[in-house]
Amino acid sequence: xxxxxxxxxxxxxxxxxxxxxxxxxxxxxxxxxxxxxxxxxxxxxxxxxxxxxxxxxxxxxxxxxxxxxxxxxxxxxxxxxxxxxxxxxxxxxxxxxxxxxxxxxxxxxxxxxxxxxxxxxxxxxxxxxxxxxxxxxxxxxxxxxxxxxxxxxxxxxxxxxxxxxxxxxxxxxxxxxxxxxxxxxxxxxxxxxxxxxxxxxxxxxxxxxxxxxxxxxxxxxxxxxxxxxxx
Amino acid sequence: xxxxxxxxxxxxxxxxxxxxxxxxxxxxxxxxxxxxxxxxxxxxxxxxxxxxxxxxxxxxxxxxxxxxxxxxxxxxxxxxxxxxxxxxxxxxxxxxxxxxxxxxxxxxxxxxxxxxxxxxxxxxxxxxxxxxxxxxxxxxxxxxxxxxxxxxxxxxxxxxxxxxxxxxxxxxxxxxxxxxxxxxxxxxxxxxxxxxxxxxxxxxxxxxxxxxxxxxxxxxxxxxxxxxxxxxxxxxxxxxxxxxxxxxxxxxxxxxxxxxxxxxxxxxxxxxxxxxxxxxxxxxxxxxxxxxxxxxxxxxxxxxxxxxxxxxxxxxxxxxxxxxxxxxxxxxxxxxxxxxxxxxxxxxxxxxxxxxxxxxxxxxxxxxxxxxxxxxxxxxxxxxxxxxxxxxxxxxxxxxxxxxxxxxxxxxxxxxxxxxxxxxxxxxxxxxxxxxxxxxxxxxxxxxxxxxxxxxxxxxxxxxxxxxxxxxxxxxxxxxxxxxxx
Numbered sequence: 094x095x096x097x098x099x100x101x102x103x104x105x106x107x108x109x110x111x112x113x114x115x116x117x118x119x120x121x122x123x124x125x126x127x128x129x130x131x132x133x134x135x136x137x138x139x140x141x142x143x144x145x146x147x148x149x150x151x152x153x154x155x156x157x158x159x160x161x162x163x164x165x166x167x168x169x170x171x172x173x174x175x176x177x178x179x180x181x182x183x184x185x186x187x188x189x190x191x192x193x194x195x196x197x198x199x200x201x202x203x204x205x206x207x208x209x210x211x212x213x214x215x216x217x218x219x220x221x222x223x224x225x226x227x228x229x230x231x232x233x234x235x236x237x238x239x240x241x242x243x244x245x246x247x248x249x250x251x252x253x254x255x256x257x258x259x260x261x262x263x264x265x266x267x268x269x270x271x272x273x274x275x276x277x278x279x280x281x282x283x284x285x286x287x288x289x290x291x292x293x294x295x296x297x298x299x300x301x302x303x304x305x306x307x308x309x310x311x312x313x314x315x316x317x318x319x320x321x322x323x324x
Numbered sequence: 325x326x327x328x329x330x331x332x333x334x335x336x337x338x339x340x341x342x343x344x345x346x347x348x349x350x351x352x353x354x355x356x357x358x359x360x361x362x363x364x365x366x367x368x369x370x371x372x373x374x375x376x377x378x379x380x381x382x383x384x385x386x387x388x389x390x391x392x393x394x395x396x397x398x399x400x401x402x403x404x405x406x407x408x409x410x411x412x413x414x415x416x417x418x419x420x421x422x423x424x425x426x427x428x429x430x431x432x433x434x435x436x437x438x439x440x441x442x443x444x445x446x447x448x449x450x451x452x453x454x455x456x457x458x459x460x461x462x463x464x465x466x467x468x469x470x471x472x473x474x475x476x477x478x479x480x481x482x483x484x485x486x487x488x489x490x491x492x493x494x495x496x497x498x499x500x501x502x503x504x505x506x507x508x509x510x511x512x513x514x515x516x517x518x519x520x521x522x523x524x525x526x527x528x529x530x531x532x533x534x535x536x537x538x539x540x541x542x543x544x545x546x547x548x549x550x551x552x553x554x555x556x557x558x559x560x561x562x563x564x565x566x567x568x569x570x571x572x573x574x575x576x577x578x579x580x581x582x583x584x585x586x587x588x589x590x591x592x593x594x595x596x597x598x599x600x601x602x603x604x605x606x607x608x609x610x611x612x613x614x615x616x617x618x619x620x621x622x623x624x625x626x627x628x629x630x631x632x633x634x635x636x637x638x639x640x641x642x643x644x645x646x647x648x649x650x651x652x653x654x655x656x657x658x659x660x661x662x663x664x665x666x667x668x669x670x671x672x673x674x675x676x677x678x679x680x681x682x683x684x685x686x687x688x689x690x691x692x693x694x695x696x697x698x699x700x701x702x703x704x705x706x707x708x709x710x711x712x713x714x715x716x717x718x719x720x721x722x723x724x725x726x727x728x729x730x731x732x733x734x735x736x737x738x739x740x741x742x743x744x745x746x747x748x749x750x751x752x753x754x755x756x757x758x759x760x761x762x763x764x765x766x767x768x769x770x771x772x773x774x775x776x777x778x779x780x781x782x783x784x785x786x787x788x789x790x791x792x793x794x795x796x797x798x799x800x801x802x803x804x805x806x807x808x809x810x
Binding site: 110120158202241 | 393493510591673749757758
């Protein structure tokens with residue numbers, strides 16, 4: 094009987110030890126990491142996402158985009174994330190402070206999305222919103238040969254009543270995706286939120302802890318980070 | 325223990341009454357497990373198919389890739405894995421304690437609630453309520469019901485342990501206790517810290533790897549290893565080689581196993597020291613592995629030629645092999661150079677398959693092939709299906725693991741290495757994926773084979789269970805080779 098008591102005690106002690114070591118200790122450090130207040134800009138970083146983007150984060154979560162996409166840029170020299178243009182700097186713990194559900198991901202079937210907002214900015218003349226709509230509607234349009242599934246259920250084909258919607262996207266689509274005459278294709282609220290979220294994805298603020306390991310892609314750019322530039 | 329060929333011996337009479345007490349819950353959990361296994365395999369197939377034909381079922385939101393993957397993973401863990409583990413744990417506990425399970429009907433009720441939770445959880449994930457947390461995919465509202473029904477089932481198993489007649493506590497029982505006691509802690513803590521009141525920032529991936537690693541190592545590992553020890557002695561009729569080493573392996577696992585989770589986060593934006601510590605401690609798990617190998621491999625290899633023909637023996641043998649390979653690989657993969665190349669690739673999918681399927685599911689099949697005829701009191705209606713199930717599992721699992729591992733290696737090289745030559749640019753992601761198509765296609769074919777085996781298993785099981793339930797009087801089982809099991 095004594096040995097059994099010992100067994101129970103041992104199990105409990107081991108569990109408590111790993112819990113303390115892995116979780117509790119870190120909870121006191123990274124778990125309590127504060128935001129950085131930038132005196133020059135009078136702002137605290139990271140900045141909260143706009144409301145629509147936060148709602149878009151939920152769409153990203155519920156559609157399981159994390160099954161194929163990571164959101165963590167590895168440091169230069171550890172893989173080639175920087176050479177792929179997946180981020181100007183690697184991700185640091187502080188980048189994720191305000192996210193209700195941190196989806197750093199474990200699979201890279203598609204590219205890392207941590208800075209996709211910045212990558213698509215300026216694509217096709219606008220902020221990239223149109224690019225994302227086309228891509229979500231049919232990835233083959235923007236990325237022939239992609240295995241990313243189409244998300245057409247995030248769009249609605251409906252009869253035009255009165256004025257056509259300014260949000261309609263069929264003008265961006267090729268002939269074989271055109272709706273029947275008198276109809277238009279509009280993104281649903283969820284698609285709008287999701288794309289707002291994707292556009293918001295950019296870690297550009299150079300935190301002190303990111304500065305000393307910042308490796309610029311080309312020489313001469315590295316100064317910007319050390320000055321804590323916020324682009 | 326005496327063999328059933330001497331049915332008058334007291335030990336066997338006792339064994340029969342113990343088996344009879346497990347009949348209802350054992351058959352219930354085995355059948356539920358098999359049903360979820362078939363459903364889960366169907367979901368795996370859909371997901372795998374989508375990776376070469378992304379337009380397949382694309383307009384059905386419920387079956388979009390991300391949700392199917394989540395549902396599949398949760399279903400194979402909480403549906404197939406847990407039900408099988410419950411059947412194994414209860415039967416092993418009763419057998420080793422030489423005590424009947426009291427009021428077995430209550431276990432079926434608790435199991436009913438568990439499976440209701442699994443059903444609602446799976447539909448919840450497909451409907452978009454999932455958490456997107458690996459290992460805890462079900463919507464938060466089902467975790468409470470899972471917890472309560474789990475506690476109920478575990479307490480029943482512990483009560484059986486308490487009522488034990490055998491004075492000796494075998495190593496299998498240690499592992500069972502480890503699994504039964506460890507799971508509720510990690511499950512409730514992970515649920516609280518990730519779902520109810522999520523911790524801040526990158527603490528979430530830390531808690532998550534701590535949980536999934538514990539789940540694999542202590543819950544599935546504990547139940548699986550308990551079954552391997554038990555069946556190894558029972559099937560071969562020999563005692564465990566170097567048995568005196570087994571406590572060393574057990575305690576090293578208990579003390580250091582819980583730390584090894586964050587090794588999965590090499591290179592992630594979490595404190596580097598936890599990851600380094602975790603990698604260092606995970607090397608101690610190699611000692612645990614050596615102990616398992618010393619105990620199990622020599623004992624199994626001394627089996628007689630007749631025993632080697634037994635499907636249960638074969639399942640157990642494959643399971644031991646997969647356990648040793650998978651655990652070694654998982655330690656090696658956390659090394660920085662390996663992680664740099666292979667961290668986010670299909671190599672980890674392959675490793676998961678080898679651990680969950682090669683080790684645990686094989687151990688579960690082996691146990692169920694011994695357990696079910698004993699408790700149902702009749703032999704398998706279609707013995708040919710048992711052999712078919714074994715070969716399809718072995719070939720399917722091996723093919724899929726190899727295909728995924730090769731795919732992952734190529735993927736890693738493509739993602740993380742620049743092609744040779746001056747001014748080379750990284751290979752575009754789309755091109756990398758196109759290069760993987762033959763491997764992914766092989767993986768899908770392997771899943772078809774696995775699915776066929778699972779259907780065979782379900783048919784056989786459904787047949788034996790319904791026969792056993794419709795005529796209550798058990799007849800003496802005539803299991804040809806597994807007759808070594810008392």
